[in-house]
Amino acid sequence: MxxxxxxxxxxxxxxxxxxxxxxxxxxxxxxxxxxxxxxxxxxxxxxxxxxxxxxxxxxxxxxxxxxxxxxxxxxxxxxxxxxxxxxxxxxxxxxxxxxxxxxxxxxxxxxxxxxxxxxxxxxxxxxxxxxxxxxxxxxRNGLFIEYIPWLFLNAETKKIHIVGKGEAPLSTTxxxxxxxxxxxxxxxxxxxxxxxxxxxIEGERTKANDLGALFKTAVEYVTEIPGEMGDIKTIVATELDSGLGSTGWSVVTQSEGTGDVAASSANKLWPGHHWKTIKEVHGL
CATH class of the missing domain: 3.40.50.720 (NAD(P)-binding Rossmann-like Domain)
Incomplete structure (x- = not known):
């Protein structure tokens, strides 16, 4: 207690x-x-x-x-x-x-x-x-689930903009x-x-490459994210693509942790809780 x-x-x-x-x-x-x-x-x-x-x-x-x-x-x-x-x-x-x-x-x-x-x-x-x-x-992955569109979804083209390969795991909560x-x-x-x-903690684990299917739109790979605050978004997206998007990532070993240092290792401290998904939060 x-x-x-x-x-x-x-x-x-x-x-x-x-x-x-x-x-x-x-x-x-x-x-x-x-x-x-x-x-x-x-x-x-x-x-x-x-x-x-x-x-x-x-x-x-x-x-x-x-x-x-x-x-x-x-x-x-x-x-x-x-x-x-x-x-x-x-x-x-x-x-x-x-x-x-x-x-x-x-x-x-x-x-x-x-x-x-x-x-x-x-x-x-x-x-x-x-x-x-x-x-x-x-x-989180640099953004809470509620803010994923702010970073990845281009307001004009309605496409998911990805900096890098988009294969790094992302912790979203x-x-x-x-x-x-x-x-x-x-x-x-x-x-x-x-x-x-x-x-x-980690509500849902995903990858940038998965967001196109989730939001039912196309994916476009870019070197810089255009538009308002594009410089900040580009920095964040670049770091996330390097591995930092996972709450289990270690900058010291440059690898994913396991056991007590895994991305969702603290979820067990809230037994029985249902963690909201990207689909649930955005009504997809």
Whole structure:
């Protein structure tokens, strides 16, 4: 049984708000920290509390943690704000936080020293240096199931655009499944099974080459993804095609893990749960 009773979520975007809703649905104490003027918290569920604070002010954030007797901090900040977690670590240290769940929720990052995901590994190392127990969760293929069309489906041609060969395995997981898993493990597992652990979950395993059939459209192989944010999409798609799209991938060994480090190895921690498929999420 978990010893964690109170939770704080930083970042109320697509994932953060879904996690908050999952906590609130179980009547668990949860406070959302947001910067002044943030509109992402306009529709917080009943029961969730809001603390407006400059999240770069470690002392102010620590005061919020103490006021709400927070046990676990969950960061869901977006990619461009990963470095901002440094002040959150300082605040967590000052407030004697029991567990910190950093903003991972993407490709496996342990051992990464370069590239767009390396900063996440650095945050985990900083938590270790600060002596704060950390739980890292890998859940998706660079995008949640809901966002697969954003990366792969061209809005104009209606074709699936693939960078590379499209044969690398991709771990895909729906937002509600991610949130449900996070809340489930934090509220059912003892702290010894959560502290300084890495969980790898996977709703459905697929390949980019399979998406054409799923979405009933043609596949086109490209070297660059055109259109808005095409440069970012191309970088993500390229890394996914290298193997990083699987939550079981190791950048150290450049291979798929097995056993406790396999892509879906943590699914067993939520026994009996039905993981949503790409077809279910998109009504295909």
């Amino acid at each position: 978990s010893s964690y009773k109170s939770f704080a979520v930083i970042g109320a975007g697509a994932l953060g708000s879904t996690i908050v809703a999952a906590f609130a649905a179980q009547n668990l104490p949860v406070v959302v920290l947001a910067r002044p003027g943030s509109k992402s918290t306009d529709k917080l569920p009943a029961g969730a509390k809001l603390a407006t604070v400059d999240t770069s002010d470690a002392a102010a954030v620590a005061a919020v943690f103490k006021e709400h007797t927070v046990d676990v901090v969950l960061s869901t900040v977006t990619g461009h704000a990963i470095g901002a977690q440094k002040s959150l670590i300082e605040a967590a240290k000052a407030a004697n936080i029991k567990l910190f769940v950093p903003s991972e929720y993407a490709v496996p990052t342990e051992g990464l020293n370069e590239g767009i995901w390396a900063e996440k590994n650095q945050i985990a190392e900083q938590l270790k240096s600060a002596g704060i127990p950390c739980l890292r969760i890998y859940v 729906a937002l509600p499944d991610v949130a449900g898993f996070v809340v489930h493990v934090l509220t059912t597992l003892p702290s010894a099974e959560l502290e300084n652990k890495i969980f790898r």
